[in-house]
Amino acid sequence: MELDKRREAILAAVIHRYITTAEPVSSSTIAEKYNLNLSSATIRHEMNLLEKSDYLWQPHTSAGRVPTDKGYRFYVDNLMKKTDLEESKKEQIMQIYRKSKEFEQTMKITSQLLSRLTNNIGLVLEPDFINNSLRRVQLTPVGNNRILVLIITDTGLVYQKLINLSGEISEDNLNYLSNFINSKLQEKNIDLANLYNILKEELKRILSLQEQFVFIHSLIEDCFNYRYFKDKVYLNGRINLIRQPEFRETEKLDYLLSFIEKENILAETIRRCLVWENTQVIIGQENRPKEMQDCSLITREYKIKGKPAGAIGILGPTRMDYSRVISIVEYISETLSEILSEF
Amino acid sequence: MELDKRREAILAAVIHRYITTAEPVSSSTIAEKYNLNLSSATIRHEMNLLEKSDYLWQPHTSAGRVPTDKGYRFYVDNLMKKTDLEESKKEQIMQIYRKSKEFEQTMKITSQLLSRLTNNIGLVLEPDFINNSLRRVQLTPVGNNRILVLIITDTGLVYQKLINLSGEISEDNLNYLSNFINSKLQEKNIDLANLYNILKEELKRILSLQEQFVFIHSLIEDCFNYRYFKDKVYLNGRINLIRQPEFRETEKLDYLLSFIEKENILAETIRRCLVWENTQVIIGQENRPKEMQDCSLITREYKIKGKPAGAIGILGPTRMDYSRVISIVEYISETLSEILSEF
DNA sequence: CTTTAGCACTCTCCTTGCTAGAGTGCTAAT
DNA sequence: ATTAGCACTCTAGCAAGGAGAGTGCTAAAG
Known part of the structure; x- marks a missing residue:
């Protein structure tokens, strides 16, 4: 489970590259685009070892590498540097929130923001009565x-x-x-x-x-x-997923979307993984429902006047910009908490 | 614009066949499956004429025929026989409605029913305040x-x-x-x-x-x-469309879905075509918004205590079972009117 | 005059074979 | 430990060819 610094750097590079291009990453791309001062051959060697310990895999022998769930997990836990959302984005979000004075609309806006900013599905659980x-x-x-x-x-x-x-x-x-x-x-x-x-x-x-x-x-x-009192989940951006190459085959998308339409099951799934004042990241196979095992789910509670109220989250393919998505989820959860507390 | 009986029968057959198979219809299929007592050559001849007057078209020279918007229009206006929904389906619908005692849920159920029964998008406009x-x-x-x-x-x-x-x-x-x-x-x-x-x-x-x-x-x-008081539209079954072959290319679907998310524009579009106590069928290019011109829209008002209230409708590819869809829209509008009147 | 059999023609789709290119793993030299 | 070099593997893309579907036209039959 332990990786030396160099191997970690290569894993991080592969993940970074794969997140942006959605295509298997070759050793030469890493050698060229990332300043590791290593030849492609060395990188190839390291990638081979990373593959042997299940952090990467190859779609076929002469293809580049793709991160596995385990790879993403290691990345999220150990390699990823947390970024802060740009001030301009924060301001944008605030502006949009300011337009709404109503509870229901605020919930709706939240799910819209989550989906638009991340290009994934945005989820909002109503405050728990x-x-x-x-x-x-x-x-x-x-x-x-x-x-x-x-x-x-x-x-x-x-x-x-x-x-x-x-x-x-x-x-x-x-x-x-x-x-x-x-x-x-x-x-x-x-x-x-x-x-x-x-x-x-x-x-x-x-x-x-x-x-x-x-x-x-x-x-x-x-x-x-x-x-x-039934669970109400505000869902937004289902359509975003059809743009993602992992859902090119419409059956896969159909399978996922049919599942998430079951409001109460979805709510239960989200609630199950909440941890107080912590952003939770559930990657691929770590998800209990098999329909979600090609996806990652990022969740976080929001509060009203300091008390736990409901939860927000995003759902998308495991290939996502975790750092950015997490910062968005965190900022929105914080902002939503403030706004609902003022209501 | 006038067609003799035989040509009408052939047009009806082509449309019937195309609706069920989603594939261009050949003269021989018509000759075999529909008892017109004509050889494929004769049918071919008639189809040729139907094509010349724009009721049918060919994707390419050696393909079967596909109905045009004009073809569907003629079919809906003159050829289609209205069917009544089977009693068992009616009973099913009633049972589902009986579960709901709340207004909002009733709206939601209605859009679900519309989309599930027709495999298209179900639309419900809230009663006009x-x-x-x-x-x-x-x-x-x-x-x-x-x-x-x-x-x-x-x-x-x-x-x-x-x-x-x-x-x-x-x-x-x-x-x-x-x-x-x-x-x-x-x-x-x-x-x-x-x-x-x-x-x-x-x-x-x-x-x-x-x-x-x-x-x-x-x-x-x-x-x-x-x-x-803003327009509220209950939308359901966006996902159904990805199963339709006409939306195989995801960009098309994306294009349509992005459009219908604009609640107020959609509501306005629907309202514009309502005619009191009439089911309206708008086929393909007849739709004003260009985003909807690959689709047909079926709408009908519902009433509360005899007064016009809101509207329901379905949206799907022009290749749809008009007769069935219309009967569903009509039955649901009727039932919804009754239920809301009792509320 | 209407219908139909027959046929040449067109176009798509599938298969096959081939090539170029991407990327690998291994080996041997540095 | 690193890397250059190379043989190897696999895919993607293209071209060529054949099968099959379906047409339009023509000429014969009803």
């Missing part, structure tokens, strides 16, 4: 026994859910409930699970038995039971 | 001088908008405003433009001059001015 404390709940009748429930969290996020009751409820009762909930919420910060219990108790107290049957089921179970 | 009468407005404080405005229409749709005020407003004032608006709304059905004026007057009456400055700008202009 469960972790939040609640600030306010509002029940509004919408007609035909339907109620619009607004849940406003401490972090300023607004969730809405429209529910159908199987029976009637008076507007007075609804107001009473709203007020009851809000006064409870003001006493101390309460999360969804708490609210679920408190509300259930209160409904039992104030409602008749039949009424209980109607409301405890449709209002409480459908709405305040956290299991209801 | 402007045409609706209002039933109820609710102003909820969300903290940090932010107000969540809910607008509920007669047709039961809920629109929300979060606005930032540049100054403070008391919860009492907010409640007063909500009540004021709602009492006005109960008097008679009022649309957005009316509300805008009434509200402006009332704010002028109850607020001090500085307060007016703050609210009339941020509350009224940002929220009740209908220009705010």
